[in-house]
Amino acid sequence: MNYSYVIVDDNQESVLETKAVADGFSELTFLASANNYEEGLNIILEHNPQLVFLEIDPADKKSNLSLVLINELYRYLKVVPKIIVTTKKKDLAFDAIQYEVADYIIKPVSRVHLIKTILKLEKSSAVEESVTVLPQLAIEPPIVPVVQQETTAQKEPLILCIKSYGDYRYIDTRDIAYFQADNNSTDIHLNNGEMITAFKTLKHFEGVLSYPFVRIHNSYIVNSHCISRIHTGNSVCYIKNTAIKLPFSKSYKGNIDLIIAEISSGNYLEI
Template identity: 75%
Template sequence: MNYSYVIIDDNQESVIETKAMADSFSELSFVGSANNYEEGLNLILENKPQLVFLEIDPKNKKSNLSLALINELYRYLNVIPQIIVTTSKKDLAFEAIQYQVSDYFIKPVTRFDMVKSLLKIGKSNIIDQTEPLKITSKETDPEPEEIIVPSVVRTETLGIQQEPLILCVKSYGDYRYIDTRDIAYFQADNNSTDIHLINGEMVTAFKTLKLFEGVLPYPFVRIHNSYIVNSNCISRIHTGNALCYIKNTAIKLPFSKSYKANIDLIISEISNGNYLEI
C-alpha cells in the first residue's frame, strides 16, 4: 500500500534532499512540492496527501511557512494528513509537539529518521490501513509568566482517541491547569486576557488575545477584537444583531464584520455534525 506525500519548504535544495530520501521507500508516493504558505495549503487541499513534510522556520520569511498551516487545515479537511516537521533548528520542537506533529526532523533528513517515523506511524495505525505498515527500501544496503498551550483540533481526527487539551497558565511557580472543554470564551483586557470558564469562574493570563488566537485550535474561534469563543459553548447565533449566545448563561458576545467568515465557519461546522434544521 502506497502513502502519498508532499513537501512544503522554501529551500529547493532541501526539497530535493527530502524527496530523494523519501523516494528510497517504495511505500511513499510523491505528489508535489510548494515553497510558500499559500501554495502549500492549495497543494494539500487539492491532493489530500497522507503525509506532509513541512518546514516551519524558513530562510525566506516572506514564504510565511509556520505551524499555523496546520491550524488552517482544520478549517477545510475532516481528515488531517500526518505532519512531519523538517527544519534546521531544535528551537521549535516543543511548540511543534503541542501541535501533535507526527515527527520532528533536523535537516538533513536521514534514513534512520525516516525508518523510525514510518514504523511509528504504522504502529499507531495513524494512517487508515488494513494491514501493518511494512517498510521496504528501494536500496539494497540498509543503514545500521508563561503559557503552555498544546494545540490540537479535533479528537476524532483520523479515529485517534486523544487526551483532552489542557491549558497551563504558569506564574511564579504556580501552575494552573485548565481543561479547555471547560472554557467558554476568552476576553481581551489590554495586554492581558480573561479566561471565562463554563462554571462562571474567571482566570486572568498576562498574555494578549492574539497569542491565544495563534495557538488555540478549533473549536476556539476569534469572533471580535476582544473575544475568542469556544464554539461548543454557543447555543445561538443571531447574525442580524451580530451576537453569539453562550449556553446556560445570559452572556451575549458580539462579533464584528471583520470576523464574519469565522462565524460562517462555526455555523458550517455545527451543521456538519448530528444536526437537524427545521
C-alpha cells in the same frame, strides 16, 4: 488559524473575483497574484504563501498554467504550500487528486466554497498536530500501531497551563467558554463561571489555539462548542447555560459563518 495566499490565474477578472470573496475572511491574507507559469512560480518562491489558488486549465494557453507548476515547487521548497485548484472544468479533478491538492473548486469561487475549504484545512491541521513522530520509527517499528496512537492523541484534550511565579494552573480547554481581552492581559472564562487572568494578549491565544476556538471580535475568542445560539441580525452569540451574549463584529463575520457551517456538518437537524 490564519493563512496567507497568492492567486495564479491567466484571467485577471477571475483573480479579482477570487480575491473579492477571500477578502471577506479575516483569516485569509492576500500577498500577490500572477497570470502565467513563470510569474506564478516567482511569487510563490518570493512570498512563500501557505495557500495557492491555481488555475490549471487556462483560456490563454501561452500562460502555461497547469498542475506541472506543483512539481516545480518541490524542486525549490522543503514545504510546498497547500494548492487549491480553481477552474471551470470538473474533468481534471482526478488528475489534481494525484498531485494531492488541498481542494478543487469549480469557478466562480463562492463564499460557501471558501468556508468548506477553510474547514478542511483546520481539520487537517488539527490531525497533523495530534500525531506524535517517533524518531526510531524507521529503524524499530513500535509495538502499538501508528493508527492507534493517532486516535489516542486525538481523544486527549488540550491542557492549557497558566504559569505565574512557580504557580502552575492547569485548565482543560473543554472547560473554557470564551476568552476576553483586557488590555495586555486576557480573562479566561470557564463554563462554571470562574474567571482566570493570563498575562498574554488575545492575539497570542488566537495564534496558538485552533478550532473550536474562534476569534469573533477584537475582544473575544469563543469556544464554538459552548455556543447555544447565533443571532446574525443582532450580531451576537449566546453561551450555553448562561445569560451571556458575546458580540461579533463584521470583520469576523467569516468566522461566524465557519462556526455555523461546522455545526451543521455534524449530527444536525434543521427545522
